[in-house]
Structure formats: structure tokens, C-alpha cells
Amino acid sequence: MAEVRKARKEAAVAAAPVWSVDPRTGNPREQVADEATAEEVDSAVRRARAAGAGLADRTVRAALLRTAADLLDEAAEHVIEAADAETALGPVRLRGELARTTAQLRAFAGVVDEGAFLDIRIDHADATRTPPWPDLRRWKVPLGVVAVYSASNFPLAFSVPGGDTASALAAGCPVVVKAHPDHPGTSELCASVLRRAAARVGLDEDVLIVVHGFEAGVELVKHPLVSAAGFTGSIRGGRALFDAAAARPAPIPFYGELGSLNPVVITEAAAAERAEEIGAGLAGSMTLGAGQFCTKPGFVLAPAGAAGDSLLKTLTSAVSETEPGVMLDHRMRDAFVAGVRERAGLPGVDAPITPGAGGEHTVSAGFLTVPAELLTAEGGPHDLLLEECFGPVTVVARYASTDEIGAVLSRLPGNLTATLHLSDAEGAGTAPGAAELLAELVPLAGRVLVNGWPTGVAVAPAQQHGGPYPATTSTSTSVGATAIERWLRPVSYQSTPPALLPPELHDDNPLGLPRRVDDVPVR
Incomplete structure (x- = not known):
């Protein structure tokens, strides 16, 4: 045990610094953080999981997303300045990207409010069928901790406050983000805004945690308490993580966007x-x-x-x-x-x-x-x-x-x-x-x-941002309302006493949710 503790201590001491770099010159700007050790990744995942209980309340989830959007708007000048310094994408482009980012946070708040994403279906018992039907009530529940791997080319919309994070939080999943090395300072700034939003609505700040470093990303996808992952990046890097997700003792869904010729x-x-x-x-x-x-x-x-x-x-x-x-x-x-x-x-x-x-x-x-x-x-x-x-x-x-x-x-x-x-x-x-x-x-x-051009991806309910491999590793979309489906799984309750059912599945529909009852849509 002494040798193990010594090795862990040495690994912690040897953790590499994470620097913010100016792409216009190639020169380091400032040290932002240290690469996370395996122990720090483990701690981050466990803290996120513990904090996730607070996301069970849909009203709180919607408030978190709207508050995060508001706080990002308030911090706009600082966020754009930080992102431009690390990406050279320019204030005009980044201002538009920030507007898209806050818009999709608010859009997912609306998805949470409406509740259709729960896909509630109730089939009452029917003894006249052959064979007879029992009482069945189905809805969707969050998967658990989601690992998000930030993209290099979108420091906001596909990064810490981006679509993967927004849709996962909307689904009720806490998030651990592996920051991209091209914009670590922007990642830390945006994470602080989202964590402040969590605290403001009464949630534990650890519903969102950021880690840095290549090895941290590998440890994250292998962690037994991580339930799914979203990735945007290269074919080589994405395929390595996809294979690692599939090779786990308990494989997890890996939603990767890898590369596209268009x-x-x-x-x-x-x-x-x-x-x-x-x-x-x-x-x-x-x-x-x-x-x-x-x-x-x-x-x-x-x-x-x-x-x-x-x-x-x-x-x-x-x-x-x-x-x-x-x-x-x-x-x-x-x-x-x-x-x-x-x-x-x-x-x-x-x-x-x-x-x-x-x-x-x-x-x-x-x-x-x-x-x-x-x-x-x-x-x-x-x-x-x-x-x-x-x-x-x-x-x-x-x-x-x-x-x-x-x-x-x-x-x-x-x-x-x-x-x-x-x-x-x-x-x-x-x-x-x-x-x-x-x-x-x-x-x-x-x-x-x-008769159009593919650059520019509207954050709309009918959007599909995903395609056959190697564009993505699944048929899901990472943009639009249905992106939330990646972080949910269906559960059916059979012949369950009403007192034990979640309120979403009660006959009197106390929460006023859209659903299908005996295969008839009800609002």
C-alpha cells in the first residue's frame, strides 16, 4: 500500500500544466490548470454523480438552463475576449456563436418544460386481448453521468456550455467535460458561469465539472460511473474513445462526431x-x-x-x-x-x-x-x-x-x-x-x-446533425431538440400500484404532460 500511495503522489506531482496558447503567434499566454490525474477524474465523476440527484426536478433543470444562458449573456464580453485570444476566430464570429449557445440552452429549457421528451405511454390492463395485457406505463429516465468531449472549432457551442452539455443537463444527467486543449481558459470561464448558475437555482455546483488532459479523457470514458459520452473531434481520437467505450466491462453509448467530407x-x-x-x-x-x-x-x-x-x-x-x-x-x-x-x-x-x-x-x-x-x-x-x-x-x-x-x-x-x-x-x-x-x-x-450550402447548422427541432460513419458513430443528432434522446433510456412499470408510481405516470396526469394513453395522444 505504501508503494501505491507513493506512486499516486508522484503522479500528482508530475501532472502537466495546461497552458492557454495564442494561435496567432504560437506563444503561451498563461497557465490555466493542471492535467487531471486518474484520482482527480475519479473524484470528479463521483462528485457529479452525487450532485445529479438535484436534477430530478424538471422545474429546477429548466431554471438552470435559462439561468446559465442569462449569466453567459451577462459575461459576453469576457467570454468573447477569452475565446478570441485562444482561437483567433474573431469577435464577430464568436458573438454569433455565443448567441447560438445561449439560444440552445433556452431551447432545451423549453423542451424540459413541455415534457414530450419523456415519451410517456400508458396502456391499461385489458383482459379481452389474446394474450391479455397487463397494466403497462412507460417513460424515459436519465442515464446518469455524461462525459462530454469539447470540440476545437466551436469553443462555446460545442464545448463546455454547448449542445451536448445542454441536452444532457436537460435530460437530468450531470456532466463532466473534458476541456479541449485549444481553449482551456475559455472552458474554465464558461464552467464557472454554469456552476454559478447551478448554485443560483439551488443545485450543487458539481452538476458540471471540467477536467483537462489527454489521459483524463481516457480515464473518463473508462470510468464505471460514466453512463454515456458525447464527442466532437477527429476520426482517430474519436474512434479510440469509441473503442474504449465499447471495450468496457459494461459498454456505454458513445455519441461521436468524427469527420465529414460533405x-x-x-x-x-x-x-x-x-x-x-x-x-x-x-x-x-x-x-x-x-x-x-x-x-x-x-x-x-x-x-x-x-x-x-x-x-x-x-x-x-x-x-x-x-x-x-x-x-x-x-x-x-x-x-x-x-x-x-x-x-x-x-x-x-x-x-x-x-x-x-x-x-x-x-x-x-x-x-x-x-x-x-x-x-x-x-x-x-x-x-x-x-x-x-x-x-x-x-x-x-x-x-x-x-x-x-x-x-x-x-x-x-x-x-x-x-x-x-x-x-x-x-x-x-x-x-x-x-x-x-x-x-x-x-x-x-x-x-x-x-441549392444551398452546408455551413451553418440551425438549432431547430427538425435538425439532424449526424450521419453514417465516420461522420458520427450513431444515427442520433447532436443539434436540435431530439439531441436529448441520447441521454435517456426507457423504463416500463408493469402492474405497479398507483401509490408507487412516479407522478408522471399517474392516471390523473397531475403534471399536465403530453402522453399516449391506450395508444391515443393526450394533452
């Missing part, structure tokens, strides 16, 4: 009809935020003829006017520069605007072109072009026939989005082929767009 198909008729509009729109979408959006259109199928030439002319002009940008950290910058260099070096690939290093700390936007026929066969070096390259670059594959479109689409992995640009006649159904192309895109993505 293909775009532009018909020849659409390019002929509005080449300038489509070219400018593509340039704006693929360079937005230095190409660091998870929904960036990273692969485009465009026609090889004159209409396609006009589109590329506009795209070239628009991209060439884009100023060099700062990526979230220098590791990502180096990976982007190396990735585009490797892709540009493939035979048959051209770079009308060469992407890459824009300066010592910046990157320049660009795009690559390749004949689509080079992507129709498996196993060649051009398969690299069908993998996401994080940053301001897209690949334009020029097709000679609709058969080439289908052949390339059949080789694409799962995506968050897929986009189709049509002419007016194709959109109106008076020209053939549009419905068939749309049908080919549906199996590839969770959100299919027509």
Missing part, C-alpha cells in the same frame, strides 16, 4: 444557369472560419464542360480574394499544409489556387481539381482525395457523365451533409434526373440540401 453535386444545367452564384457561394462556404467548420464542403462534383469552366473561373476569383487565416493551433496548421501538399502532388491533380502556408502563422485558401474518372476505381493513390482535409481547401472532381457522378458517390464514406445544386427546371421537376441524384445522396448523409 460532398456537393452540381448539375451541368445548374452550372450553365448560375455559374457565378454557385462559384461565389462555394468559395464563401469552404473558406468560412478558415475552413474549420465540420460542415465545410470538402468535395465537389462539377461538370467538365464550358459550364463547369465558368463556375471554376468564379471560384478562382473569389478564393483568390480571401485573406490568409489563422487556424485553431499550429498542429492543425501543419497538418493542413502537409495534407494539401500531398494531395496536390498526385498525378492529374491541378491547383488553380494553391492552398497552403499563407505565412508563419497563417494558411491560404485554395482548391484542387481532378478528373472524376480517376476517383471511380478503388485502391489507387487518389483515394486520399476522398478523405477530409481540415482547413480552407476543397477538391473539385470534374465529371464527363452522370455515370461518373454515381460511380464516385458510391465510393464516398458517411457524411454530416450532402448538397445538390439544380437548375430551376430540375428543381421544378420539369427536367429529368434530379430526383435520382437526390436519392443517391440520401444514403450518404444526415442532412441533404438543395
